Each structure stands twice: as structure tokens, then as C-alpha cells.
Amino acid sequence: MIDKPSDIFDRDWEWAQLSRFVTSTVERATLGVVSGRRRQGKTFLLQAMCQATGGFYYGALEAVPKHEALHELGRALRDFTGAPASYDFRSWGEAIDSLLALATERPIPVVLDEFPYLVRQSKELPSVIQHALAPRREQRLASRARLLLCGSSISFMGDLLAGQAPLRGRAALELIVPTFNFRVAADYWGFRDHRLAALVYFVLGGTPAYRAEHLFEDTPQSAEEFDGWIMRYVLNPANPLFREVRMLLAEDPTIYESGLYSAVLTAVAEGNNTRGGIANRLERKATDISHQLTVLEDAGLLVTDKDAFRPGRSYYRITEPLVRFYYAIMRPNWAALETVRLGRTEAIWRAASKNTFPSQVAGPVFERMCRVWTADMASDETLGGMPSKVLSGVVYDSSTRQSHEVDLAAFSSDGELLALGEVKWGDVIGMGHLARLEKVAAIRPARRLLLFSGAGFMPQLEEAARESGGRIQLVDLDRLYEGD
Structure with missing residues (x-):
């Protein structure tokens, strides 16, 4: 197995699966799919694997037209191979064959990250890859590329391999990178105070990037420091975490016109966890919110938990603690929090920490x-x-x-x-x-x-x-x- 870099925390199992896929002795190109919610470290893992093995990594940009995406990929290949000029791709068929040709001598990972961005502008791309990886196709048999498609839209990435999708049955790896559980999250933050670890988990869950990217230099050392910390970071409009949940919704390509989606999440955060309860809270018919519930589930923001004792009955649960915290506490007070006034944030949090936070965030x-x-x-x-x-x-x-x-x-x-x-x-x-x-x-x-x-x-x-x-x-x- 390929040695895991020392700067990757935990993720031993995920690294082992990637390593096994990349070092497979299969004498032809193979396909893998990597997914998971944003901020879980998928890109970090894939870039580290490429660095460790001499593989190729390309991260797509959002809302880039097809011809520009092909041009950007050509420039990335030029830099990787040391070619004198950019590859001039006129179609995705040409581009995929060039990617396969990178690994004629030994197996290496070839990563297309943010794959949903590419498909949004080039609907034919999954079918092109299907054709490129046809069982007896010469270019596939001559290649040992480990082609990895990665994306954060869980619904989109899952659909790539489902039903009648072009890539159904083609993948040798389907890896979902999860959030850290509460124990791993506590170790990642370096907490030894278990009450503090739980309080931080109630808000940020097990998403590693919230610590790694937002540089919490004054990480609280005890539960007594939690209130001040949360006001300095999560409730502070100058910190990126303040708008993180809004960005999560805006980044998901399956969520359009987020108003009703936000209303559904607010209803669930308030404790309305059945389809009928959510609909009543929004003063709508249950059929009116079916689409929104399905999309939020597909996006990994909601999950359905079955009732242990009543077959056929289930409950909706918000998966990400920060999303729950936002809709229970931040969204109702958004204008007041965004317009900073001396003592206002403290007053809002003081009130929320007595009632809303224990019942709607910490408890669930x-x-x-x-x-x-x-x-x-x-x-x-x-x-x-x-x-x-x-x-x-x-x-x-x-x-x-x-x-x-x-x-x-x-x-x-x-x-x-x-x-x-x-x-x-x-x-x-x-x-x-x-x-x-x-x-x-x-x-x-x-x-x-x-x-x-x-x-x-x-x-x-x-x-x-x-x-x-x-x-x-x-x-x-x-x-x-x-x-x-």
C-alpha cells in the first residue's frame, strides 16, 4: 500500500481504498468515483495520492463553457507532461483518450475533480467516458490509468452509476468520504474536555475543513470558553463560517431558488420532522414539498430515519450540525447579526443558549x-x-x-x-x-x-x-x- 502522508489526519480506511485502486494489477484503464459532502477532504486526499504516485490532478471550475474547460484541461496536461504547447482538444473524446495515454507504462491516478461542473456544460461527458472505457477498445487496453471522477453533489455522483446511467457497472471503486464521527472530531481538534468537544460538535459536526480552513488560532480549551469562541467565529459576519450554510446551498447544482428549501430546513430545525408536520408548518400541502424533500435528501442535507416500532413511518433529520445551528439560531436573527452593534451578538447568543440551542441543536x-x-x-x-x-x-x-x-x-x-x-x-x-x-x-x-x-x-x-x-x-x- 502507498504510505499515507503525515499531514492527512485519520482517513486510514479511505486512503487504503484509494491505494488499492491505484496500485491494482489490472492491465487496463479502470474507473473510480469519489463523492461526499463539501469540506470533508476529498480534494486533499486525491491531491495527496497524485503527489505520492506521480498522478495527474485537474480541478474543474464552475460555469466554464465547454471549449474553455477543454482549453484549461489542455494547459494542465501541458504543465504535467512538459509538452511545448497546450493540448488543443476539440472534443471530450480527444481529451479522455489523452488522459488514458498518460498511463501506458504504469498505473497512475488521473483525477477529474468537481466533475459535476464539467457535465453541467457537457452533458455528453459520461457517455464519452463510457465509450472510452469500452471493454475491448484499444486505447483502454493500452492504458493503466486509474481514472477518478470526484464531486460534492452526492445526488449527481450517485446517479452516475445508477439505473440506466452510461457509467452503470463501469466503476471499480465507489468511495464516499464521510464526516468525522464525534470521537475522531474531538481528536482532530485536540480536545480533552469532553463537554467542550460535544459543544463544538453540536455546532460544527465532524467537518475537518471548518478547523483547517478557517484557522481557529484561539481554539477553546474548556467549556467555559465556548460562548466567547462561538461569538467570535460562527456568529461573526467577518468570518467565512457565518455564511457557510448559504454557500452550501448555493453551490449545489440541484438546488434552484433556495427559498422553499430553506423554509423546509427551518421547519425541520424547529422540530417538525414528519412530512405532514413540515407541510403544516409551511402552511402547504404535503405534495407541495415532495420535490424539495427529495432534492435535500439527494444533496445529503436531510436524511430519513425509520421509526423503530411503526413500519412505514419515518422522520426527517438534518445531517449537518452547522446547517441545523444556522436554521435554528442564525437565520431567524440574520439581519441583527449581520448589522454589528455593540452587545447585540452577545444578547442574541445569551437568549439562544438558554432555550433554542439546548432544545433545537444540542438535544437532537x-x-x-x-x-x-x-x-x-x-x-x-x-x-x-x-x-x-x-x-x-x-x-x-x-x-x-x-x-x-x-x-x-x-x-x-x-x-x-x-x-x-x-x-x-x-x-x-x-x-x-x-x-x-x-x-x-x-x-x-x-x-x-x-x-x-x-x-x-x-x-x-x-x-x-x-x-x-x-x-x-x-x-x-x-x-x-x-x-x-
Whole structure:
């Protein structure tokens, strides 16, 4: 495997997949597709791979006409090969064949980054690549190029290989670069204060570029410094993060006229997580927002989570914490935040941190963190088995005709309910919370009862957990970040 450069944090698995693809012994050109939301480090990975192997990298520009894109690619090839003049491409067929010809002696990566920009001006490009990589075509058989197409439009990149798309079945690699999980994000920031790590994750999630690109030179060292830090950076109109979410929407080629899309995201951030609830909040019919919901899902900004106990019912969730933070706190106060006045930002954040931030930002993100911990980090002993899915849902008690919301439900591969969970970010959890969970367990029996808290547990509950023989599991921030 190709050695990973020391300046790439984590990404060991992603680097291994790229390395395996690039160094494959297949004696013909092969195709790979790399995608993932913006700011996750895709370009950084691909450029590093090209530097490590002598490969070719080209990053397309937005809204460049076809002839200009071909001209820019020709200049990049001239610089790469040392040719005396730019390649004069008149078609994408000529350009792709020249890219394949770069690797006649050994396998090297050949990267076309921001691929959706190229296709927007040249709809035929996927079909051209399909033709260039035809199984018995001479130019493909003579090449060992590892052609990598990369883009941040998740819907577009996924569609490249789906259904009846020209490149369906042609790719030897389909790599999605995810955000860092909360543990990796804490290591990346260098946090040892787990409460601080959680607070920063509630706002910025696991997107590495938010730290790398915006140069947080005075990274907070304790939770007490969080308020000042967030006002200096996230709520500061002089910092690029202030407009980051607006740029995310503007950059996605599938989102046009973002007004209704923003209204949908606002409704979800406020806690309206069903199709009907979102529609009611916007005073529209559910059918009126179907397109917007689909596009936001395809763009990776929304995801649908199934109800653990009611088949056919699902909930919409904002995937990116910064998007949730923006629509819950920044957008409603945008004009006031943008027009800087002494003490105004402090007043806005003081009010938001008491109500909106705990309920609409910290709470939902913390619940998601606890489900990730249960699915990927908790031991089989903790859960009484290996989980295959971890969801939230609603349990209905037919005897009392009451519904009980469940923050976490872990199931084994055969459908057995391993664990039920209660999650509270700001509350010290006590026997009342356990009693509620026991009531749900009487309806849907589970091997374990999990209680998660960002504020700690009452002594009586801690004693009950010690005497439960492992049935009651308490998970605080230290265990969430370091234990299983």
C-alpha cells in the first residue's frame, strides 16, 4: 500500500481504498468515483495520492463553457507532461483518450475533480467516458490509468452509476468520504474536555475543513470558553463560517431558488420532522414539498430515519450540525447579526443558549451521537448482543392508549430488541427517567436499558445501575467519548 502522508489526519480506511485502486494489477484503464459532502477532504486526499504516485490532478471550475474547460484541461496536461504547447482538444473524446495515454507504462491516478461542473456544460461527458472505457477498445487496453471522477453533489455522483446511467457497472471503486464521527472530531481538534468537544460538535459536526480552513488560532480549551469562541467565529459576519450554510446551498447544482428549501430546513430545525408536520408548518400541502424533500435528501442535507416500532413511518433529520445551528439560531436573527452593534451578538447568543440551542441543536445532535455510540462503539456485553440497527421511535400502549417516545432502540440482526435508551443532554437523570423507561420496557421487553446524560446521574440511579447486573447501563460524556 502507498504510505499515507503525515499531514492527512485519520482517513486510514479511505486512503487504503484509494491505494488499492491505484496500485491494482489490472492491465487496463479502470474507473473510480469519489463523492461526499463539501469540506470533508476529498480534494486533499486525491491531491495527496497524485503527489505520492506521480498522478495527474485537474480541478474543474464552475460555469466554464465547454471549449474553455477543454482549453484549461489542455494547459494542465501541458504543465504535467512538459509538452511545448497546450493540448488543443476539440472534443471530450480527444481529451479522455489523452488522459488514458498518460498511463501506458504504469498505473497512475488521473483525477477529474468537481466533475459535476464539467457535465453541467457537457452533458455528453459520461457517455464519452463510457465509450472510452469500452471493454475491448484499444486505447483502454493500452492504458493503466486509474481514472477518478470526484464531486460534492452526492445526488449527481450517485446517479452516475445508477439505473440506466452510461457509467452503470463501469466503476471499480465507489468511495464516499464521510464526516468525522464525534470521537475522531474531538481528536482532530485536540480536545480533552469532553463537554467542550460535544459543544463544538453540536455546532460544527465532524467537518475537518471548518478547523483547517478557517484557522481557529484561539481554539477553546474548556467549556467555559465556548460562548466567547462561538461569538467570535460562527456568529461573526467577518468570518467565512457565518455564511457557510448559504454557500452550501448555493453551490449545489440541484438546488434552484433556495427559498422553499430553506423554509423546509427551518421547519425541520424547529422540530417538525414528519412530512405532514413540515407541510403544516409551511402552511402547504404535503405534495407541495415532495420535490424539495427529495432534492435535500439527494444533496445529503436531510436524511430519513425509520421509526423503530411503526413500519412505514419515518422522520426527517438534518445531517449537518452547522446547517441545523444556522436554521435554528442564525437565520431567524440574520439581519441583527449581520448589522454589528455593540452587545447585540452577545444578547442574541445569551437568549439562544438558554432555550433554542439546548432544545433545537444540542438535544437532537446529542441523541444522534448516542445512537452512533450504541451502533458502533458500545460492546456486545453492554448491549447484550451485537446491534444491526439503532433507531428512535414511538411505542404505543394499547391498554392506556398512550404513546411513548423512545430516543434509542437497538435491534439484533434477527429483530430482537437488545436495548431501549433515554437521552438527555442538559438534565441530571434520576429514578423518574428510569421509571419511564421501565414502563416502555414492559410493553417492548429489552435486554438492556441505557440512560445517557450530558449532565450526570442521581446517586440513587447510580446505585440501581450497580445492582442491576448490567441490565441498567449509564453513559456519561466520559464513557461516550472513551468507553464501551
